Amino acid sequence: xxxxxxxxxxxxxxxxxxxxxxxxxxxxxxxxxxxxxxxxxxxxxxxxxxxxxxxxxxxxxxxxxxxxxxxxxxxxxxxxxxxxxxxxxxxxxxxxxxxxxxxxxxxxxxxxxxxxxxxxxxxxxxxxxxxxxxxxxxxxxxxxxxxxxxxxxxxxxxxxxxxxxxxxxxxxxxxxxxxxxxxxxxxxxxxxxxxxxxxxxxxxxxxxxxxxxxxxxxxxxxxxxxxxxxxxxxxxxxxxxxxxxxxxxxxxxxxxxxxxxxxxxxxxxxxxxxxxxxxxxxxxxxxxxxxxxxxxxxxxxxxxxxxxxxxxxxxxxxxxxxxxxxxxxxxxxxxxxxxxxxxxxxxxxxxxxxxxxxxxxxxxxxxxxxxxxxxxxxxxxxxxxxxxxxxxxxxxxxxxxxxxxxxxxxxxxxxxxxxxxxxxxxxxxxxxxxxxxxxxxxxxxxxxxxxxxxxxxxxxxxxxxxxxxxxxxxxxxxxx
Amino acid sequence: xxxxxxxxxxxxxxxxxxxxxxxxxxxxxxxxxxxxxxxxxxxxxxxxxxxxxxxxxxxxxxxxxxxxxxxxxxxxxxxxxxxxxxxxxxxxxxxxxxxxxxxxxxxxxxxxxxxxxxxxxxxxxxxxxxxxxxxxxxxxxxxxxxxxxxxxxxxxxxxxxxxxxxxxxxxxxxxxxxxxxxxxxxxxxxxxxxxxxxxxxxxxxxxxxxxxxxxxxxxxxxxxxxxxxxxxxxxxxxxxxxxxxxxxxxxxxxxxxxxxxxxxxxxxxxxxxxxxxxxxxxxxxxxxxxxxxxxxxxxxxxxxxxxxxxxxxxxxxxxxxxxxxxxxxxxxxxxxxxxxxxxxxxxxxxxxxxxxxxxxxxxxxxxxxxxxxxxxxxxxxxxxxxxxxxxxxxxxxxxxx
Numbered sequence: 001x002x003x004x005x006x007x008x009x010x011x012x013x014x015x016x017x018x019x020x021x022x023x024x025x026x027x028x029x030x031x032x033x034x035x036x037x038x039x040x041x042x043x044x045x046x047x048x049x050x051x052x053x054x055x056x057x058x059x060x061x062x063x064x065x066x067x068x069x070x071x072x073x074x075x076x077x078x079x080x081x082x083x084x085x086x087x088x089x090x091x092x093x094x095x096x097x098x099x100x101x102x103x104x105x106x107x108x109x110x111x112x113x114x115x116x117x118x119x120x121x122x123x124x125x126x127x128x129x130x131x132x133x134x135x136x137x138x139x140x141x142x143x144x145x146x147x148x149x150x151x152x153x154x155x156x157x158x159x160x161x162x163x164x165x166x167x168x169x170x171x172x173x174x175x176x177x178x179x180x181x182x183x184x185x186x187x188x189x190x191x192x193x194x195x196x197x198x199x200x201x202x203x204x205x206x207x208x209x210x211x212x213x214x215x216x217x218x219x220x221x222x223x224x225x226x227x228x229x230x231x232x233x234x235x236x237x238x239x240x241x242x243x244x245x246x247x248x249x250x251x252x253x254x255x256x257x258x259x260x261x262x263x264x265x266x267x268x269x270x271x272x273x274x275x276x277x278x279x280x281x282x283x284x285x286x287x288x289x290x291x292x293x294x295x296x297x298x299x300x301x302x303x304x305x306x307x308x309x310x311x312x313x314x315x316x317x318x319x320x321x322x323x324x325x326x327x328x329x330x331x332x333x334x335x336x337x338x339x340x341x342x343x344x345x346x347x348x349x350x351x352x353x354x355x356x357x358x359x360x361x362x363x364x365x366x367x368x369x370x371x372x373x374x375x376x377x378x379x380x381x382x383x384x385x386x387x388x389x390x391x392x393x394x395x396x397x398x399x400x401x402x403x404x405x406x407x408x409x410x411x412x413x414x415x416x417x418x419x420x421x422x423x424x425x426x427x428x429x430x431x432x433x434x435x436x437x438x439x440x441x442x443x444x445x446x447x448x449x450x451x452x453x454x455x456x457x458x459x460x461x462x463x464x465x466x467x468x469x470x471x472x473x474x475x476x477x478x479x480x
Numbered sequence: 481x482x483x484x485x486x487x488x489x490x491x492x493x494x495x496x497x498x499x500x501x502x503x504x505x506x507x508x509x510x511x512x513x514x515x516x517x518x519x520x521x522x523x524x525x526x527x528x529x530x531x532x533x534x535x536x537x538x539x540x541x542x543x544x545x546x547x548x549x550x551x552x553x554x555x556x557x558x559x560x561x562x563x564x565x566x567x568x569x570x571x572x573x574x575x576x577x578x579x580x581x582x583x584x585x586x587x588x589x590x591x592x593x594x595x596x597x598x599x600x601x602x603x604x605x606x607x608x609x610x611x612x613x614x615x616x617x618x619x620x621x622x623x624x625x626x627x628x629x630x631x632x633x634x635x636x637x638x639x640x641x642x643x644x645x646x647x648x649x650x651x652x653x654x655x656x657x658x659x660x661x662x663x664x665x666x667x668x669x670x671x672x673x674x675x676x677x678x679x680x681x682x683x684x685x686x687x688x689x690x691x692x693x694x695x696x697x698x699x700x701x702x703x704x705x706x707x708x709x710x711x712x713x714x715x716x717x718x719x720x721x722x723x724x725x726x727x728x729x730x731x732x733x734x735x736x737x738x739x740x741x742x743x744x745x746x747x748x749x750x751x752x753x754x755x756x757x758x759x760x761x762x763x764x765x766x767x768x769x770x771x772x773x774x775x776x777x778x779x780x781x782x783x784x785x786x787x788x789x790x791x792x793x794x795x796x797x798x799x800x801x802x803x804x805x806x807x808x809x810x811x812x813x814x815x816x817x818x819x820x821x822x823x824x825x826x827x828x829x830x831x832x833x834x835x836x837x838x839x840x841x842x843x844x845x846x847x848x849x850x851x852x853x854x855x856x857x858x859x860x861x862x863x864x865x866x867x868x869x870x871x872x873x874x875x876x877x878x879x880x881x
Contacts, residue, residue: 098784100777117880137769152878177877199877203546226870228551236549241542251874257867258858262838263593270554279549290876304827308854311831315776315838324881329819332809333768333831340773341835349738349774375771399737400771402806403764406686407737408715441656459614460808 016040018072022065024055043073045346046095046102076272076281077319079106080219080245082146082197083173089145091247091319092283097273103344108313109320110334111146111175113289116153116162123162127169129326135335138378142335144172148199148322149187151178156186163190175199175221175322181208188216197221197320200249201238203230210238213245221285225251226260228267235279247320249285252313254294254305261286262316269317283319286310292324303330314338350398351377355422359388363429364474368457368464369415370436371396371404383461387468390427392418402438412445419450430474436461553594558787562586563757564600565796567645567708567731567843568679574704574729578677581645583760583842584796589783590840591862601859602837604844604852605645605681606637607802610660610668611652616811618825619847630668631675638676641849642856647681647710648672653694654685662697669698673705681708681733681845688716695721699728708843710798711735711762714746722753733798735762738774740781744792751792760843762798767807768832775799776839783840796842804832805847826850834858 020040027035031052033042042048050069056062079093089109096102112130114123127147135142147166151159159178166174167190174196176187184198200223201209213220222238224231231250238246250264251257265284271277291306306323307330313321314337325331350372358381369392370380377393384391394414396404404410415433419425431452435443437459447454458467564585569575581603588595610630615623622641626633630648637643650665652658660668669682682698684691695709711733712721725732734750736742743763750759763782766775779797786794804810810828811821818824829851833844837855846852 098777098780099773100781115881150877152880154878179874179877202874206546207544223874225874226867229549232549232551233546237543237545237547240547251870253867253870253873254861256861256864257870257873258861259591259593259864260867260870262591262862263865266592267551267554267594270556271552274556275552275554277552277554287873287876290873292881293873293876293879300823304850304854307827308830308834308858312834312838312858315835322876327819328814328817329823329827332818332824333827336769336809337772337831337835340769340771341776343773345773345777349771373771375766379770400766403737407713409737441654460812462808462812 014044014072016044019043019069022069023053024059024062026055028055030054075105076276077269078244078246078282080247080283082109082175082195082219082320084193084195085171087171087173088195089173089320094269094273094319097269097317099341100345103346104342106319107342108318108338109145110331110338111148111320111322112144112326113148113150113177113322113324114162114166115150116155116158118162120165123165124169126326127166127172131170131172133326133331135332136382137336137339138375139382140339142339144331144335146173146175146197146320148175148177151176151180151183151187154178154180154183156180156183159183160186160190163187167191167194173197177322179205181205181212184209184212188212188218192216195219197247199223201234203234206234206238210241210243214241214243219245219247221247221249223249223251226253226257226264228264231268232279235282239279246282247285248280248282249287252287252290252309254290254309258309258312262312265313265317284317286313286318286321288313289322289324303327306330307333310334311337314341347374348398349374350395351393353393353395353418355418355424356381356391356393358384358391359386361388361390361427363427365389365428366434366468366472367392367424367428367432368434368436369394369418370461371399371401371410373398373400373404376400380461380464384464387465389468390424392422392424394418400438401436405439405441410439410442412442412449415442415446416449419452432474434464434468434472555595558588560787560789560791560794562783562786562796563794565731565757565760567603567681567706569704569706569729573706575706576673576677577679577705579679580706581679586783586787586840589787590838593863593865597863597865600842601863602842602844603644604846604855605647606634606641606643606852607647607649607845607847608633608637608672609649609651610665611658613651615847616805616821616825618811618822619805621822622849631671634672634680635675638678641852643678643852645679645681645708646672646676647683647845649683649710650694650698651683651685653690654687655690657685659690662694665694666697666701669707670701673702679706679708681710683710688713692716692720696724699724699730702730703728705729706731708733708760710845712746712750714742714749718746718749719753722750725758726754731758731760733760733762734795736764738764738766738771738778740778740785740793743778743782744790747792747795756791756795759795760798761793761795762800765799765801765803765832765836767804767810768828768835769807769809772832772835776835779836779839779841797840798843799833799836799841799845801829801833801836801841801844801851802847804829830854 023036025036031039033039056066075093075095077092077094082089090106093105133144176196177199198220200221222234253261272281288306288310303325353372366389372393396409433452434455434457440456443454562584568577568580582600585599634646652660707730709732734746763778782793810825826848833855
């Protein structure tokens, strides 16, 4: 056997020069960059689309190079689109195994189930509830992504009717779940053109399911519970058939199967990202909904299991997961975790240290401070956006208030310097500074260094409005 | 090995680069629309290295049977190994604990069971405070009766909640809180050591000079117990701290604030004066929603660097998972649709812990009994590699809920 070779597709190994040598190299600036080398650097960093180089697309002589570039730049995990139009969901498209190597791209999509034995009004309510789920997290709206319709009846007609009903109430993309090709066909027929995800092709039905997926132009999940040989075999077979919009499900297991669940997902993602195994270069699916197979536990215990299992699947490489719980306490940690894990690690941890003005403060308005850790700043900013005040953002090397106080990155000297630098004493007529509750230990020092009076604020910025309402007054006016 | 063999083939457009890169870099050959007689040529190609879809030259026939392919485990070699650190000492070893805890020793990334099992399961230590502090309601409810009695709190953690270790925080030594003297603080440690027989960790208040004074006294009175001191930081007298650990036989957490370079620097300085096997690293834990992504990636990088041979980063990792309770979603009252604090708090601590477990944490400092129980169960299940009836899990499609 020859020595193993790894294709040079890992984004880390790709240098701007690899891209540059295939570009027109005319420095025409049509892409908006100064020259082709600058463009190549941005392309490698995924900060600009290759297609922004219009000559590459328009001029025949570059056609071959464009194809080559597309080949070296494509992600080792194929991106798959589910649904159409505005609410379409793209999964996969990942370049790296570890987020610090580059960044993760398409957040793990979350689907909630509906079954075909539910009453009409229940379908309506649940569909709407799924679509309307929303949580505002530091200025971002976190939502769910898809509805998984399960054929629990096994009846093609009921499946079709349920899907029709769901489609009346939501424009979320769907996952159609049945192992029976007849049922699947009935379902696909009523959402023709909507590109639902088909769940699933197995060792028994793969041929019929692949034919359906081709006919209805819908992506297809391959399911091979805890059998990576079978998963590879089915993937190889279906690719040979000529169908490429594949999602892989190696199975989600609880209890003593948890180790294998994590193990399988990890192996698959390494095969695609580190070994460039194209048979397995597809998005991965997890089904924390399996927690509900357990019927000896309380509902609360099942939901608890579903929540933590889903969190582990989000961390370990799944690109799409199916859940049953719609309860806020189950979903909240999950939508926040995936938002966090899929945040671009190349973005700085810190915001600029500067004076931020909220609303229309006057000379009697409160002056507060916080640190320049991005999350701390955005949390505080969203809490005080409706208050007229000044917020001094102190350079604490991008860490939170509590850590910065402990690590001596936030000191009374820094506060004093900021008050001088931003000429706060010219902006307000008072000398009262509201400090974060978690910086309380600095209050004496700050009073000494700045000559200002310190008001120790709440431990959490959610309490600032109430705090100011009760404690803030200037001059002789007593608080309410 | 999944080499592919076909009678006759034509390269599909777009696949020629990969195909020929593997055969020997003849990338300049123009091969589009050229039939290629491959005959009996064996192509030893790594599974899927490039799209080796050599299709039939005629109208391709669709497969009617599964093309059997063997999955090739992507096993890697790591030049480095994580150190084993022993916490606590039994009577025979100069201490008074009934057992010790060993953490670390990994030779692969966390729960890459296809390469190797985790040699030592991570240890969970319960937080105990030496004075009344503001605690989130769901946690306070569990420890209400022992809030001002550290030995009783420690005992409750072990007897009722199954703590493998106790993590005593001497926050009252803070000059801004009670300014407890080193002597009194050491007394508290002794009392806790008497109340429980598990290994004990002792934390300071974060004031470097006061912490050092207290640690000196505690290290002395608990000589030989192999306490885990939490922690030494870059702005402390590192040589003094290391000598203290050496002299009285203890172990220390090297704490830095989410900065890999700082973590390396601190370890480099420590290793000048003390054995590497007595150091645990803590690169800071941020809560879910409040920077867990930074905490996760720093830990993942630390572990990968250690396994790849970086000697400054081969120590077991510690996490102050209790920080999860700083997240307002964990403790704050919210609209009813988001559930109660008693639901949100423990799941917040659990998800924070499990995320960092997958980044490689070996030592967890935690607070809520339900969170601890879940993390223990998960650790236990993660090390198993047998599933009873995997096919039954496919039944979720049809199950009635």
